[in-house]
Amino acid sequence: MAKIQTTKNFTKKDVILQKAATLFRSRGYNATSMRELAESVGVEAPSLYNHIGSKAELLQAICFKMAGIFIEHIDSIEQLPISNAQKIERFIRFHIHMMLDNFDEVFVANHEWKHLDEPMLTQFLGQRRSIEKRLVTMIENGIDAKEFKKTNPYVAVLLILSAVRGLEFWQRNKKNIPPGEIENDMVNHLLNGIVK
Amino acid sequence: MAKIQTTKNFTKKDVILQKAATLFRSRGYNATSMRELAESVGVEAPSLYNHIGSKAELLQAICFKMAGIFIEHIDSIEQLPISNAQKIERFIRFHIHMMLDNFDEVFVANHEWKHLDEPMLTQFLGQRRSIEKRLVTMIENGIDAKEFKKTNPYVAVLLILSAVRGLEFWQRNKKNIPPGEIENDMVNHLLNGIVK
């Protein structure tokens, strides 16, 4: 029996979505033309519309796919029988892995969502706020349980999310530091600080 | 002798620049049309060109003005007779104040710089890298002086810069927390962590 060929299990739509993520990330949503996208896919611009409905639809697909992945991860974390500090640490590590492994898509969801049309814009912001709220609750619970110092939980969550998001810039600099070292240094910094 | 009127010491160009910063921040550089900008200034689009050279020039002015302010601040900090940890703390507080007081312009310099034309793009990235390098040196010196824990100094600098930049999102949420509390909580988190 021959081995089943799984290498090219991507539909044309998948390819378009992936190329769109790369272009939206590097040039921005508005600055990316459908002609550029078509060229990067290897067809003429009108041919794209045999696989997709519109440019806006591509942005929506990317943003909601990423939001869904984060929500799913928080769902799973919340049910674990571990301390709040450990939950936050898990989330930070997951977020870092997402940044490193799905750079283009996470970047687009983080920066280009503002070009979503209504009502998706409102819906997306609602999902993001929900993620933030659930993290805030973890911090609050951790403060109550004396795991964390007293601090404003919203400030802490925003600081953590933004700090990890900073790995965007890393991709450009590309210092050759092993990813594991980056991850551990960031987790230590965000949980325990850098001052001796 | 009448009191000299200083209230409206802004040139039309200043007004245009300020409105441009607000629009570029909220809608993005490419998504902002000169017609929108004109309307927000209160003239017809072609009239803008009596005061400015091009749309690209507006973006340049904003980006390099911000870069200049940060470079100037680091110049002053480097010469102070204080510890490296204190220098980093000063920079963090300065950065926070910039985020809170010059939100639109800092945001544009942080996010829309990628739409700069060459050779300004290269020049801007050079200035930014220079700022990062000088902060890295402060962290390195602090590690050598046993003020900071051993950690990758590039990771630490990127984490700090990105974390403070996260105040962008704050503006949207607008929880009513006094700015002083935000500032102190962030400084403590970035220097000493949140775990007890």
Place this chain on the structure above:
DNA sequence: CCTACCGATCGGTAGG
């Protein structure tokens, strides 16, 4: 999947 082409909108200029 292509060629041909659309209406809309863009940044910017001419001329006064």
Place this chain on the structure above:
DNA sequence: CCTACCGATCGGTAGG
């Protein structure tokens, strides 16, 4: 500072 208008480019459609 305006009206009138330009060439270029955009997202997307028609028709095959």
